[in-house]
Amino acid sequence: MSSIATRLQHTAGRAVLDSLAAVGRFAALMAELVRGLAEWRVWVPRAFDEAWNIGIGSLFIVLLISSFAGAVTALQAGYQFTGSIPIYVVGSLVTESVVLELGPVLVGLILAGRIGASYAAELGTMRVTEQIDALESLGRSPASYLLVPRVVACLVMIPVLTVFADVVAVGAGWLASKQALPITDADFVYGARIFWHPFDATYSITKAFFFAAAIALISCYRGYTTKQGAEGVGRATTGAVVTSSVLILLLDTLLAKLLLKP
Amino acid sequence: MIELKHVAKRFGAQVVLDDVTLTVTEGETMALLGPSGTGKSVLLKHIIGLIRADSGEVIVDGLNVRKLKRRELAKLRATIGYVFQNGALFDSMNVHENIRLGLTDPAQYNDQEFVEARVLECLKIVNLAPDVAKKMPAELSGGMRKRVGIARAIAGKPKYLLYDEPTSGLDPVNADIIDTMVKRLDTDLGVTSIMVTHDVRGAFRTADRIALLTAGKIVAIGTPEEFRDSTVPEVRAFLERDFDNEPI
Numbered sequence: 001m002s003s004i005a006t007r008l009q010h011t012a013g014r015a016v017l018d019s020l021a022a023v024g025r026f027a028a029l030m031a032e033l034v035r036g037l038a039e040w041r042v043w044v045p046r047a048f049d050e051a052w053n054i055g056i057g058s059l060f061i062v063l064l065i066s067s068f069a070g071a072v073t074a075l076q077a078g079y080q081f082t083g084s085i086p087i088y089v090v091g092s093l094v095t096e097s098v099v100l101e102l103g104p105v106l107v108g109l110i111l112a113g114r115i116g117a118s119y120a121a122e123l124g125t126m127r128v129t130e131q132i133d134a135l136e137s138l139g140r141s142p143a144s145y146l147l148v149p150r151v152v153a154c155l156v157m158i159p160v161l162t163v164f165a166d167v168v169a170v171g172a173g174w175l176a177s178k179q180a181l182p183i184t185d186a187d188f189v190y191g192a193r194i195f196w197h198p199f200d201a202t203y204s205i206t207k208a209f210f211f212a213a214a215i216a217l218i219s220c221y222r223g224y225t226t227k228q229g230a231e232g233v234g235r236a237t238t239g240a241v242v243t244s245s246v247l248i249l250l251l252d253t254l255l256a257k258l259l260l261k262p
Numbered sequence: 263m264i265e266l267k268h269v270a271k272r273f274g275a276q277v278v279l280d281d282v283t284l285t286v287t288e289g290e291t292m293a294l295l296g297p298s299g300t301g302k303s304v305l306l307k308h309i310i311g312l313i314r315a316d317s318g319e320v321i322v323d324g325l326n327v328r329k330l331k332r333r334e335l336a337k338l339r340a341t342i343g344y345v346f347q348n349g350a351l352f353d354s355m356n357v358h359e360n361i362r363l364g365l366t367d368p369a370q371y372n373d374q375e376f377v378e379a380r381v382l383e384c385l386k387i388v389n390l391a392p393d394v395a396k397k398m399p400a401e402l403s404g405g406m407r408k409r410v411g412i413a414r415a416i417a418g419k420p421k422y423l424l425y426d427e428p429t430s431g432l433d434p435v436n437a438d439i440i441d442t443m444v445k446r447l448d449t450d451l452g453v454t455s456i457m458v459t460h461d462v463r464g465a466f467r468t469a470d471r472i473a474l475l476t477a478g479k480i481v482a483i484g485t486p487e488e489f490r491d492s493t494v495p496e497v498r499a500f501l502e503r504d505f506d507n508e509p510i
Contacts, residue, residue: 134350139336
C-alpha cells in the first residue's frame with residue numbers, strides 16, 4: 001500500500017517537474033523569438049514567403065468550409081425560426097454567428113490542422129536531422145531564420161483569412177437562405193444590420209489574432225523541441241494540432257467572457 | 263588550441279562524459295575513436311557550444327565556451343566549421359544556398375560576386391562539379407551530401423574543423439575519398455581538426471593523434487603508432503574487432 005503511495009508521489013512529482021521544465025522551455029523560446037526580431041533583414045523576406053504559403057495555400061479550403069458553414073447556419077436558422085419569429089432574424093443570426101464565432105473558430109481549427117501540423121513537422125524534422133544545430137553552428141539565429149517568419153506570417157495572415165471567411169460565409173448564408181426560405185434581400189440586409197455593432201468585426205479579428213498566436217507558438221514550440229527521431233516528429237505534430245485546437249476553444253471562451261459585454 | 267578540462271555531462275541518470283580532459287594543439291588533426299553511443303558527438307558539440315557541460319571547462323582559442331555570451335559565442339562559432347554526421351543540409355535550400363550560409367562574414371555573405379566564386383571554389387575543393395550547386399539536397403547521394411556538408415563548413419575559412427562521423431554510412435570507396443579529402447583539407451587549409459569516428463582505418467589514415475573514448479572516458483591517447491602498440495585492453499579490443507584480427 002505504501003509502495004503504491006510512494007509510486008504515485010513519484011509520478012506526480014515527475015509530472016510537476018516535467019510541466020515546469022516545459023514552461024521553462026517555452027519561456028526560453030519566447031525570449032529567443034524576441035531576440036530574433038532584431039535581425040529583421042533575415043526574417044522579413046522569409047515571413048513574406050511563409051505568408052504567401054499560408055494565404056494562398058489555405059485560401060481554397062478556408063473559403064470552401066466557411067461557405068458551407070454560412071449556408072448551413074442559414075438553413076438551420078430558417079428551419080428553427082420560420083413562422084415563429086420574423087424572417088429577417090435569419091440575416092441577424094447568420095451574420096452574428098459567422099462574424100462572432102464561426103468565421104474565426106473555423107479558420108483557427110482548419111489552420112491548426114494545416115499550418116500547425118506543417119510547422120511542427122518541418123521544425124521537428126529539422127531538429128532531428130540536426131539542421132537547427134547546423135544553423136547555430138554557423139553562428140546564425142534559428143529564431144530569426146525559422147521561428148519569427150512563421151509566427152509573423154501567422155499573426156498577419158490568419159486574421160486576413162478570417163475576414164475572407166467571414167465575408168464568404170455571410171454571402172453563402174445569404175444565398176442559401178434566399179434559395180430555401182421566403183426571405184428577400186432587403187429582409188436579410190435589414191436583419192444583418194439591426195443587431196450589428198462595429199465592434200463585432202474588431203472582435204472577430206481580435207479572436208483570429210489570438211488563435212494565430214496559439215497556432216504559431218504551440219506548433220513552433222512542439223517542432224523546435226522535438227526529440228527522438230521520426231517517432232518524436234510524429235508526436236510533436238499530433239501534439240501541436242491537438243494542443244492548438246484545445247487552446248483555440250479555450251481562448252474562444254475566455255475572449256467571449258472578457259470582450260463581449262451585454 | 264582546443265582544451266577540454268574535466269568535462270562532465272549527463273542526460274538524466276545516464277553519464278555521457280565523465281571527467282574528460284583533452285588538448286588539441288594548433289594545426290593538429292585529432293581522431294576521436296569509440297564505439298557508438300559513447301558520447302563522441304556530445305563531446306564535439308560541447309566545443310561549439312551546442313551542448314553545455316555540467317562541469318569542467320571547454321576552452322577554444324583561450325575562450326571558455328561555457329561562459330561566453332550569445333554574441334561572443336556566435337563570433338567564436340564563425341571560426342569553427344562543423345561537419346554534421348548526415349550533412350544536416352537545409353532541405354529547403356539548394357546546394358548553392360547551403361554553402362553560402364557557411365559564409366559567416368556578413369559582408370562576404372551579401373557580396374553576390376564573392377558568393378558565386380566562393381561556392382564554386384568550395385565545390386571544387388570537395389571534388390564536386392559546379393552544376394551540383396543548383397541541386398537540392400534530396401537529389402544528392404549520401405557521399406555527395408557529406409561533401410556538400412564539408413564545403414559548407416569550409417566556406418567561411420574556419421580556423422577549426424570538427425567532423426562528426428564523416429564516413430559513417432558510406433561504402434569503403436566513398437569513405438576512402440572522404441578520408442583523403444579530410445587529410446588534404448587539413449594540410450592545405452592548415453586548420454586544427456577533430457574527427458569523431460568509429461572507423462579505425464580512417465583514423466589511422468588522417469590523424470596526427472588518436473584518442474579512444476569509451477563509456478564517457480578517454481582511455482587512451484597517442485600517435486597512430488603509439489595507439490597501435492597500446493596495451494590498454496579497450497584499445498586492443500577496439501582495434502582487433504575493427505580490423506577483424508588483420509594486421510594494421
